[in-house]
Amino acid sequence: RNVLKTPLKQAATSQVVLTERQPECQPLTTPPKPKETSPAEPWTPTSNLKMLISAASPEIRSREQRKQLSNSSTEVLQAKHCLQEHLLGDEYEKSQPSRKEKSLGLLCHKFLARYPDYPSPAQKSYICLDEVTEELHVERRRIYDIVNVLESLHMVSRLARNRYVWHGRHNLPQTLQALKKVGEENKYIQQIQMIKKREYEHEFDPDGERNEETANSLGSSEQSEMSFVELPGVEFRAASVNGRKYKSLRVMSQKFVMLFLVSTPQIVSLEVAAKILIGEDQLEDLDKSKFKTKIRRLYDIANVLSSLKLIKKVHVTEERGRKPAFKWTGPEVLPNIQDTKLEATSTTCSPPVSESIPSKEHCSKNLFPSKGKQNFTRHSSLIKLVKSIENDRRKIQSAPTSPIKMSTSRYLFLSLSQIQSCIKYVGLLWAILSKQFFYIPENWQEITYQSEEMQMKCALSSPEAVPKPEPPQQPTPSQPLGVCPASHSSVSPVILPHPHSGVSYAIYLHPSQAHTVTTYSPGFMLQPLPCANVTGIKSNNSKVLNKITTEEGDNQIAMAEPAKPLAAEERPEMKSETSSQRCLKRSQALQENNLIKRHRGDEESLGTSLTFFPSGYLIPLTHCTHGTKADCSNKERAGMCSLQHPTYSSPITGVIPMTASELKTVNIPAFHITPLNIMLSPNSIAAASVLGNSCLTSSNASSAQNPSSSALNFMLQHIGLIPAGVQVPANPVLQHVPVSSQAESTSHSSGITNVQEGKVSTKTLHLGLKVTFSSSFQPSVPKEPQEPQAVTESFFRTPGGPNSGSSLSTNSDGTKRISQGTLYIPQRKLEVLED
């Protein structure tokens, strides 16, 4: 009977521990709140026990922390036992170990309770599985589940058989950061969006044709699986442990976490997670049982993560109903500020790979620097990933105009004909790059104002961080505005130095907007750009720009679309009207299709354009200056910038809080960058290549040094028109464009389409371009009464023709211009219930 008693007691104990640790939330969602807690029995033995134990627990814990010695902790445990025995009425054991009391989450709590969150580094605490299993009265198998997840977070690491080291949460920040980074590199955002897109299409489009296409493209572009992410700091001394491939649960756990860290409302539904995790290994195989298994495992992981208070269970309610999901409640993860220090190492390392990779430390730093045992094999897929990332970085960094150091690998998901459209868009940009063009929208003041509003909003957490007018630092090296010889200058598509600050910002309009414009205004010059369309979620990369500004500190950050905030009163309305919104969206999409068809009869696979995610693409610019002086000043500015604009440089405050309701509009604040989320079907690469070549032809190439071409590369890559590995050579003679990541489709890259700068009429430039100031430079801009509503309407209004309320307007000079860089994105209903 004693045997029976003990587990019971422990269960009770851990309940208490649990409540104590999560005072604010319900004690663990998965194993629902113990019935006895709430029901009206104030004086049951149980409640009594609980009170006492909860009183005792803190003391116990602190004692535990004080004395790191394991024996002392066991002693404490013993004390606990005594306490319990004392208080536990013998009669109160009818509650058999119900299922809940054996839940992994609970068990995990018990487990965690044995070790301090932050063990003193001096004294390592070890974990002996035998002890644990015995003391916790669980089967070994369960402990493995827990430990594996903990391992994935580097809270423990294995020493040897039966033996683990307890690190506690010391490594957590780094781990999370590393995971986030890998997650970004792994294009999880895109994958999530793809999946949602697929779901969405499935809803509307029961016939499977286009879906197939989508699925295929998704499949082919799927990331191959990556390996366990390790931390340089956390040595796995038992190297033998590492070479193992048996890391599924660990890896799965890491990926799961990555999904949270990478997605913007940090909510991940089990379904999506499972799909992504499955998708990585075996693309199609929508095996039901496999899915179920994945879900099971995810629950396991989620339970442990919940115990760690890193996530909590919620429900997202979409059209289809309630879906289980989890929300990240762990620490906000800073963007990697110091790449070198917190480098993630994606490994199951094998040295042989690295020789061709100059800066292998970037994503595959060897975990085991000196020790001999390095016979681990790295998956070839990893190698590919590594290389592609390396290439990305190299190229981006080599572009003098691009201070961005983010991994890019974007995918385009376009039909060939769509690509053609995009080519024009890029041609446009290219033209911009070549000619220093700038355009000041009439309504820039409004924009400014909105931008300011956005910044205020984002600066809430650190009030003094609201960017004040830029310090009168380095006057822009006085190049005539926007006039830089393309041949050698840093490219500045649009430069609008503020008269006082000399800080310039530029904006590139994303194709989706171009699309919108052209669609709504058929008379317009540009071909429709069906490559992206509105739908879905706000891309989450508020942090990316943060990172950029933080890392680079350059003043010439790209200003994102100044958000046109919906009037606050409007939001609830929209929220409640999501379904109609959806209809709107749909009909809109359909009409767009029609329009496009009208314009391009041969356009095919428009289906893919239906649900693309929009994103403005912003490219940070540097000034048209070179030379050490400029560099220096830039650096200085960088420093100043980060000092004086904590809003920008603080990864935390800069993050735009997103609530579910906000999902309905895409508010792109001034310092928000959104990535392109386009998938490129393999056969489109040729087109991209062609494009690259043709662009080159038009550049008076001075080889790879040509900043313009570098910038072009950078841009193309970011825009996703060329895959990560592709570098558009600056040398026009080179007809072969190497395609590294997306395989063998370069063959027919003969220069067909010629998009030359001259060809892209400057008239079109206005379309894709918009410039804005940061509001901070115009603090006194009068607030013009706005009619956001009008804009909203015009956006949602079904485009019937040239004048059907498009968001285009015509300038006095006859050029078109987009009104308010606000992109309203019809969003599917998404509610999060935190039960």
Place this chain on the structure above:
DNA sequence: ATCTCCCGCCATATG
């Protein structure tokens, strides 16, 4: 019925 997810068989890895 659906959501959760415990249990424990059994294949593999380890020592």
Place this chain on the structure above:
DNA sequence: CATATGGCGGGAGAT
């Protein structure tokens, strides 16, 4: 070979 690990999926409790 004995054990330690951990993949995996049936099927049962919770809702």
